[in-house]
Amino acid sequence: MITNNKKQLLSDTEVVQRIFDHIDNATTDNGNQNWKEPVNNYRSKARLDIELKILQSRTIVFCPSSALAKSGDYVARDVAGIPLIAVRGLDGEVRAFRNACRHRGVQLAEGHGCTRALVCPYHGWAYSLDGSLRSIPHEHGFPDVDKATRGLVAVACLVSNGLVFINQNPQANIEQDVLSVPKLLPDGYRLLHSSNQIVKANWKLHLESSLEGYHIRQTHKNTFFPVQYDNLTVVEAFGENSRVAFPYQSIEGLRHKNLTDISVDGRLTYVYHLFPNVVISTFPGCMQVVVLEPIDESSTQQHSYLVSDIAKHQTELLNAIFEGQKFAAKGAIEDLQIVQSAQRGLLSGANKYLEFGLFESAIGRLHTHLAKEIGRQAVSCDT
Ligand code: FES
Ligand SMILES: [Fe+2]
Structure with missing residues (x-):
């Protein structure tokens, strides 16, 4: 109904x-x-x-929120040609990011699955589910990198009425946009x-x-x-x-x-x-x-x-x-x-x-x- x-x-x-x-x-x-x-x-x-x-x-539907039912669940795919990833964090929040490692841009995951951390398949930079950069292998080789500023790049994301909405425009008012979508x-x-x-x-x-x-x-x-x-x-x-x-x-x-x-x-x-x-x-x-x-x-x-x-x-x-x-x-x-x-x-x-x-x-x-x-x-x- x-x-x-x-x-x-x-x-x-x-x-x-x-x-x-x-x-x-x-x-x-x-x-x-x-x-x-x-x-x-x-x-x-x-x-x-x-x-x-x-x-x-625009604010658009990314997937149903049930595709990200539990912490660690992720869905990674291109949206209008841009690789994105949405993931449910340990705090239960769903967040979306540009799916590109902050080292040299490789995608952190493809398709869907469940993980405890997003680990880049190229050199192993590891990101927490909230997007923060957690660790860099052989970190001494990057003396100028401030991990606190090299988390995944967030994309506006909102769960509403069973759907995950995203908007790649940094000026987006996603809360306002979803009001027009009936349940x-x-x-x-x-x-x-x-x-x-x-x-x-x-x-x-x-x-x-x-x-x-x-x-x-x-x-x-x-x-x-x-x-x-x-x-x-x-x-x-x-x-x-x-x-x-x-x-x-x-x-x-x-x-x-x-x-x-x-x-x-x-x-x-x-x-x-x-x-x-x-x-x-x-x-x-x-x-x-x-x-x-x-x-x-x-x-x-x-x-x-x-x-x-x-x-x-x-x-x-x-x-x-x-x-x-x-x-x-x-x-x-x-x-x-x-x-x-x-x-x-x-x-x-x-x-x-x-x-x-x-x-x-x-x-x-x-x-x-x-x-x-x-x-x-x-x-x-x-x-
Ligand atoms: S590109 Fe991701 S760790 Fe190097
Ligand atoms: Fe048909």
Whole structure:
């Protein structure tokens, strides 16, 4: 259940009622206008460089806090091309740092794990979990180094509502920024599984496939279409973000029920797009947090985290979640194949722009806000 603490989003009851209206009238939510996005915005290195600058200067989701559940847990990866590491300290605080040794810049860790100290693999400079430089092997060789001033370089980091947010801009007001994000992950969720994969497509092309239900019948013929609906979504905006509700046919079980007290778990999937590059989706008994990191114009690193409040000993419920995820993974492979095909289509020269219809308004919103951010970047570069 999502806590709608900002009153920015419809209640579950209102969403279900709107879905029933769409089922009965063979309609779906429509935006106000089509969107045309120039193909060059997916192909241009200069454009990607600006997008990376935007990602470097905004408060964005790094990972769910359950990926850093205990002291010593760390997650290290590139964020907009910059290597960062987030780690939970002995005091329970999560901190983020530039993942570069203060000796000669080597990354202290990669991927995820649990450690008592961050020890550089090159010459062994060792940092405490709070980032302070603890020891230098053969320290007498560095008579001018003041260890107190050579700790890891901190990046603004804040845990809020089950998510770790970071901002690489030293002027950031991260506390203010997270206020606009509703509580999406309920308390008590733990990490069930994490994975990453490289997708051979521009990050926006990949993201777009999560934000519309127009492709359900054609792309997911034998997976989602038999249990969902074609082109039937409820699309909402909250700030620069969107929520798209994809109903399952099991939602019919709520007909003639008192809709004031319902659970939509297992009856629809909410896809939350947190602008610019994060998608959080609800599935029966669990949620998935996906962060899309652009590698270059035509490839994306996808980081996925599966979280749930199902306890370890509830094996039957956990097995049901993993079965459900196997099914969802089949659909995800179908999406990937299509998205990678669309990437090749960008290179074909057939289109000057990509066209998005009225029911793909969450994608139009993505591009609208990205264009605004790019405008702001241009102004700040000029001044
Ligand atoms: S680069 Fe890290 S110890 Fe030398
Ligand atoms: Fe899809």
